Amino acid sequence: MKRVLIGGLVHETHTFLAETTDLQAFSRLIWVQGSGLLDRCQGDVSPMGGALEVAQQRGWRVYPSVYGAAMPSGTVADEVLETWWQRFGADLDQALQEGLDGILLILHGAMAFTSFADGEGELLQRVRDRLGQRRLPIAADLDLHANFSPRMARNANIFTGYRQNPHTDARQAGERAAQLLDLAMGGARPQVVCLKPPVIYSPKGTSTAAEPVVTLEAMARQLEADHPELLEVCVLPGFAYADVPCAGVSFCATTTGDPREAEALLQPLARYALAQAQAGNPQDPPIDEVMPRAMALARGPIGLIEPSDNIGGGTPGDGTGILQALISYGATNSAVVINDPEAAAACHTASTGDRLTLPIGGKMDRFHGPTLTLPVELLRRSDGRFALENEKSHLASLVGRQVDMGPTALVRHQGIYILLTTNKTPPMDLGQLRSQGLVPEELYLIGIKAAISHKAAYDPILRESFYVDTPGLGASDLRRFPYRHLPRPMAPLDP
Ligand SMILES: [Zn+2]
Numbered sequence: 001m002k003r004v005l006i007g008g009l010v011h012e013t014h015t016f017l018a019e020t021t022d023l024q025a026f027s028r029l030i031w032v033q034g035s036g037l038l039d040r041c042q043g044d045v046s047p048m049g050g051a052l053e054v055a056q057q058r059g060w061r062v063y064p065s066v067y068g069a070a071m072p073s074g075t076v077a078d079e080v081l082e083t084w085w086q087r088f089g090a091d092l093d094q095a096l097q098e099g100l101d102g103i104l105l106i107l108h109g110a111m112a113f114t115s116f117a118d119g120e121g122e123l124l125q126r127v128r129d130r131l132g133q134r135r136l137p138i139a140a141d142l143d144l145h146a147n148f149s150p151r152m153a154r155n156a157n158i159f160t161g162y163r164q165n166p167h168t169d170a171r172q173a174g175e176r177a178a179q180l181l182d183l184a185m186g187g188a189r190p191q192v193v194c195l196k197p198p199v200i201y202s203p204k205g206t207s208t209a210a211e212p213v214v215t216l217e218a219m220a221r222q223l224e225a226d227h228p229e230l231l232e233v234c235v236l237p238g239f240a241y242a243d244v245p246c247a248g249v250s251f252c253a254t255t256t257g258d259p260r261e262a263e264a265l266l267q268p269l270a271r272y273a274l275a276q277a278q279a280g281n282p283q284d285p286p287i288d289e290v291m292p293r294a295m296a297l298a299r300g301p302i303g304l305i306e307p308s309d310n311i312g313g314g315t316p317g318d319g320t321g322i323l324q325a326l327i328s329y330g331a332t333n334s335a336v337v338i339n340d341p342e343a344a345a346a347c348h349t350a351s352t353g354d355r356l357t358l359p360i361g362g363k364m365d366r367f368h369g370p371t372l373t374l375p376v377e378l379l380r381r382s383d384g385r386f387a388l389e390n391e392k393s394h395l396a397s398l399v400g401r402q403v404d405m406g407p408t409a410l411v412r413h414q415g416i417y418i419l420l421t422t423n424k425t426p427p428m429d430l431g432q433l434r435s436q437g438l439v440p441e442e443l444y445l446i447g448i449k450a451a452i453s454h455k456a457a458y459d460p461i462l463r464e465s466f467y468v469d470t471p472g473l474g475a476s477d478l479r480r481f482p483y484r485h486l487p488r489p490m491a492p493l494d495p
Helices: 023-029 035-041 047-057 078-098 119-131 150-154 170-185 213-226 259-275 287-295 321-328 341-348 394-399
Strands: 003-010 030-033 061-069 102-107 138-142 158-161 191-195 230-236 250-255 302-305 334-339 355-360 372-382 385-387 402-404 408-413 416-421 445-448 464-467
Touching: 003 047, 003 078, 023 030, 023 061, 023 078, 030 035, 035 047, 035 061, 047 061, 047 102, 047 170, 061 078, 078 119, 102 119, 102 170, 119 138, 119 150, 138 170, 150 191, 158 170, 158 230, 158 250, 170 230, 170 394, 191 259, 213 230, 213 259, 230 259, 250 259, 287 302, 287 321, 287 464, 321 334, 321 372, 321 416, 321 445, 341 355, 341 372, 341 408, 341 416, 372 416, 394 402
Parallel strands: 003 061, 003 102, 102 138, 138 158, 302 445, 302 464, 334 416, 334 445
Antiparallel strands: 030 061, 191 250, 230 250, 355 372, 372 408, 385 402, 408 416
């Protein structure tokens, strides 16, 4: 019976945000240990759920250790890594005494700690160092938004990655990591190589339904088909809002063959990614350019997609750019969700039907538009909990079947609906609106704080959608960000 230690730590870190992500932020989403890990993840659609199912099929003896995940947000406090490592390191020592054949980690790949910019590189190095001379295989799965590093490659034997954005295949990446680990424990000795062309893509450029990633994905699958020694080729377009040396587009391959050959095979992908620097950075038109075009359409629902306040990318979700435009263009029967715990709390001390004057949004920092003080009518209050309509979505893989937006209130200003939430919630499921009394199919304009991750939920109902540029730290124009640690030159930032 193969004995495997399983754990993980998942975070996408937006290093330009002023906030620090502490242990509490993880506790709010996922922080489970030992049998609690199995209780939480067995049978769910997360990569951990997928890995555990393969473990069961293959008859592994699983040592569950510690698994944490938080919503995308600012730089992660060192205490998160140290707390995680204290438990994982102790479980590893224990497992080594009892007998251990492999290690499986569920990761993201774009985690940055206060003291360690290459979060996963540090974590994997600690695991590898603790193994000393033992040649146990380490397998990990990654989000395609991983900012992959050579240090990660050196300290693991297997990486698998998501191939869909929106991430509808997270579970499968976890399954493949477990399957390949099973192979490695049977005697194969895979190694990992990586290539990092000097190019960075904005989140919108990482869609797997558009160029350049469509072609890159096809090239990767063709490589796997032509070269059986390549167990997995990962296309990792990366996460741009990380001012770290390993940010940017990466490719990695897990190979049982000659690592230099595998590296050579990745070269055409790296060349293509670099040549497509412009396609990987599609720009958004200013919202004032878009509004007249949107308002010229008689019927909704019409999506106004706002990457600059892309909650799934870590921004506050309190940007007021779209709300301001809806008001100034008189777009009645439209809706936008604003994360504003203060305004939501004020509504919870009032009664339905009350008229209030509320300062709304733009509070977390100075980058997401001004706070708008508006007279509103309170339509509805709730505890903000809702059941996901799509139980197979990426959101489901993170939070389970229930989402908790915290105390939530629906208010109306000049015919515009504003949903005020306490916990920022990425717009990945229509249950978010429907549970609060809004019928998305009947709205005119819908402000959507996302770049790509909304598409699985919203594309089927939207008659039309427009990307808009508004103030925010998720802007598609990467030249606005004060990078200091990114290797230069980097396309398309430098000539
Ligand atoms: Zn992602």
